[in-house]
Amino acid sequence: MNLEQLPALTVLSDNVTIVEKDDVKIVRVIHEKASAGICLHGGHVVSFQPKGQPDLIWMSEQAIFDGKAALRGGIPVCWPWFGRIAAPAHGFARNSEWTLLEHRENENGVIVELGLLPSESTLAVWPHQFQAHLLVEIGDELKVTLDVTNTDTQAWTFSGALHTYLTVGDIEQAATTGMGPEYIDSLKDGEICQGGETLQLTDTIDRVYTQPSAQITVQDPVLNRSLVVENQGHNSAVLWNPWAEGAQGMGDMQDDGYQTFLCVESTLHAPSIEQGKTLQPGESHQLVTTLSSK
Ligand code: TA6
Numbered sequence: 001m002n003l004e005q006l007p008a009l010t011v012l013s014d015n016v017t018i019v020e021k022d023d024v025k026i027v028r029v030i031h032e033k034a035s036a037g038i039c040l041h042g043g044h045v046v047s048f049q050p051k052g053q054p055d056l057i058w059m060s061e062q063a064i065f066d067g068k069a070a071l072r073g074g075i076p077v078c079w080p081w082f083g084r085i086a087a088p089a090h091g092f093a094r095n096s097e098w099t100l101l102e103h104r105e106n107e108n109g110v111i112v113e114l115g116l117l118p119s120e121s122t123l124a125v126w127p128h129q130f131q132a133h134l135l136v137e138i139g140d141e142l143k144v145t146l147d148v149t150n151t152d153t154q155a156w157t158f159s160g161a162l163h164t165y166l167t168v169g170d171i172e173q174a175a176t177t178g179m180g181p182e183y184i185d186s187l188k189d190g191e192i193c194q195g196g197e198t199l200q201l202t203d204t205i206d207r208v209y210t211q212p213s214a215q216i217t218v219q220d221p222v223l224n225r226s227l228v229v230e231n232q233g234h235n236s237a238v239l240w241n242p243w244a245e246g247a248q249g250m251g252d253m254q255d256d257g258y259q260t261f262l263c264v265e266s267t268l269h270a271p272s273i274e275q276g277k278t279l280q281p282g283e284s285h286q287l288v289t290t291l292s293s294k
Contacts, residue, residue: 001047001059001073003028003037015110016103022065027100029110029138036110036138041067043098043114043134045075048142048291054223056142056291058165058261060253070094072252073261075289077134077146079160080126081273091160092122093132101133109139128156141292148287150279157278159270161238162289164229165261169222171241174262175200178213179239184269201262204243208269212237216264225293231266232288238265265289 003026006019019028019037026046029036037047049055059073070076070090078090088095098114105111116132129152137143144162168174181196186206199205216229216237231237240263242250247258266289270276279285 001037001055001057003035003047004030012103013105015105016112018100023067024065024071027103027112027114029112031105031110031138032107033109033139034142036136036142038112038114038134038136039071039074040098040100040114041065042071042094042096043077043116044071044094045136045142045144046071046073048138050140050293053225053293055167056227056293058167060257062252062254062257064252067097068095069252072250073165075144075165076163077160078163079132079146079148080128080130080156080158081276082159082161082267082269085159085270085272087125090163092125093160096122098134109137112136112138128152128154130156141290143288143290146287147284148279149284150281153281155278155280157270157274157276158285159268159273159276160287161265161267161269162231162287163238163263163265164289164291165263166218166227166229166291167223168218168220168227168260168262171201171259171262173200173221175219176216176239176262176264177219178216179207179209179237180211180213182211183207183209183239184236190271199239201241201243204241204246206240207238208267209237209239210235210269218262218264228292228294229264229266230290230292232290233286234266234268234288236267236269238263238267238269240265 079093
């Protein structure tokens with residue numbers, strides 16, 4: 001996503017400016033190493049562009065920046081649950097207004113830290129006290145850490161994902177390796193399936209891979225690069241593309257949008273909130289994704 005033309009609201013430093021797209025404020029980073037954008041709405045990374053390269057992050061041309069809808073594309077922060085196991089889908093974090101806590105920079109890049117605390121609306125759908133921090137490290141690579149802490153007096157359970165939309169030149173030519181040998185097929189009622197080959201898509205896919213490799217690679221002959229995804233704090237990796245029919249059914253994605261992205265997600269998957277990961281009072285968990293290209 002091109003952030004250069006957006007009007008500046010506040011200049012925070014040589015490298016960091018707050019800009020605005022419609023009703024959404026975006027922390028814009030322009031650094032020698034890379035440029036990036038992180039929306040306060042959703043804590044949503046909408047761009048990461050190492051110097052001289054096309055954006056690694058795909059954004060829909062029809063994404064709605066009204067400060068209410070979840071943004072289509074980027075890195076949605078799905079928390080405190082992943083999927084449609086409760087409402088709203090993928091949790092409330094991607095629809096909440098985050099606060100800019102800190103920004104730091106040196107010759108290697110910029111670190112932006114956002115925070116989210118409980119509010120009336122979060123407590124209405126998930127009655128627990130928490131503290132969430134999103135640490136976005138922009139340099140030669142992009143590292144996003146969702147750090148959640150139980151600040152309640154009782155244990156709670158959660159799931160989640162960093163739901164990255166990666167840019168590819170042509171979905172049918174992109175070859176993905178490292179997803180691992182086993183997956184839960186969301187398009188077949190959650191059937192457990194085997195198959196760990198190189199994946200080159202010809203149709204829609206929606207799978208939770210349960211044993212992903214430490215590195216997932218998307219080789220892109222059109223943009224002439226390989227994207228490398230390294231996740232931590234996850235229990236699975238999701239691969240998703242809605243294909244033509246799915247894209248047509250979405251009001252916030254152009255019909256041919258599916259041709260130029262692939263979601264590779266750092267996921268803590270659970271079939272229900274209760275079966276998610278437990279955090280005792282005072283405990284924290286970090287869900288991480290790191291993206292680079294070579
Ligand atoms: O991560 C894959 C998935 O859960 C799919 O099932 C698909 O619906 C996608 O996320 C997008 O969800 P959204 O709520 O953003 O439309």
